[in-house]
Amino acid sequence: MTKSATPSLRGKITLVTGASRGIGRGIALQLGQAGATVYITGRQPSQSLQSNCEYGDALPTLEKTKQDIEDRGGKVILVYCDHSDSESIKALFERIDTENNGQLDILVNNAFSAVNDINNSGGKPFYELDPSLWDAVNNVGLRNHYYCAVYACRLMTKRKSGLIINISSIGGLSYAFNVAYGCGKTALDRMAADMAEELKESGVTILSLWPAAVKTECAKELIAAGKVQEVVKGPKDMIEESLTTGETVEFSGRCIVHMAADPKISKKAGKILFTSDVARHYGFKDVDGATPQDMRSVALALRFFGWRKLASLTPNFLRIPLTGMHFVSYKFE
Structure with missing residues (x-):
């Protein structure tokens, strides 16, 4: 497909959970740049570690994401939300409902709070790790996404329109990091498939998006500290090369902007989409002009x-x- 212009999402109300850094931050930047009003969430500064990797300098904050969206001319609403707390999640959607007369067009389920736990597991098998690792990985990384989808659909189905994107990974298909992580990603993909079944004829589309290797702040810190093989299994040189030359944190955002503007996106309901396939279909490249690796x-x-x-x-x-x-x-x- 020939290269396409970036679509406009002006007038759309969007929510990106976990937008302080990494892919969530990149998605929020792209949605705001496309003209959408973007609600971004993250933990209070007192609840969040300055570095979620512990291997380098302080990472970006939710406030920095807000400032960067505004610098690009976007409209953004910052909401501190503890996505491990059901009442905080409920209050978030009540606020969106009240402030926008029930309108919510796009939900990006991205929040994830277990990066430190994964990095510190040291490649140990599940039976040598404290079983609480399951909750650390899947409370915010899975349970929260279910809660958010429930509340989002209560708004979206009334308007018979909406798009929900679960940010998942190839860890839902093959072993990655640890048992808890793989189970959570597999469940997240299955959740999208089963919710899509119940959302038929509702006008609401839900699907999973799989980025490839992403040049996140955390990935850069791991490489600089020589800690890659402690966290990611596989050939060291290839993994480091992938993380160094991989997708920018905004590539997934470009994918979502194009999907949100596609009137036929409902045909992908319940499916798993690779970011590389999405870019190939709509004809765009990453924000740095590169064509990221094809998974x-x-x-x-x-x-x-x-x-x-x-x-x-x-x-x-x-x-x-x-x-x-x-x-x-x-x-x-």
Whole structure:
């Protein structure tokens, strides 16, 4: 598809949870730049560590995200919200309802509070870790997303319009980080699929979005500290290369802007979309002008599994069929 102009989301009311840093911050920046009114959430400064990785300087804050959106001419409302607390989540949506006469067009379920817990697990197996790791990973990373989807749909279904994006990952298909993480991402994808089933004919679309390797603040800190292999399994050089040359934190935001402006997006309800596939479909590149790695690239997969010579001979246009992706995970006898 030929390169497309960035669509306008002027008049849209959007919510991005967990927008202090990383992908959430990037998504909020892109939505605001596209003209949407963006509600951004994060924990109170006293509740949030200055660095969620503990390997470098202080990371961006929710206030910085707000300022950057405004500097780009966007409209933003900052709301401190503890996404581990059900009453705080409920109050957030009540505020959006009151301030916008019931309008909420886009919800991005992105909040995640277990980066430190994952980084500090040191690659240990689940039985050597405190079982509370499950709650640390999946309270905000899964339970909260369910709560947010419930409250968002109560607003959206009344207007028979809305889009909910769950920010998930390939950890929902194949092992990544630890058991709790993989279970949470798998459940998040299944949640989108099952909610889509019940949202048929409602006018509300929900789906999962899978970014590839992203150049987050945390990824940069891990590389600088030489801690990558403690957190991510796989060939060290390839992982560091992916994190260094991967997607910017705003690439997922570009994907969501295009999807939100697509009148046919309901056909993707309940599906899992790769950011690289979304960019290919709508014809755009990352904000830095690059074309990020294709998660379905055969050459990329060969490199990851150590077959570098074969990978170098494999044409870039060869891609793994979506049906073939399932063979990485499912263990039917």
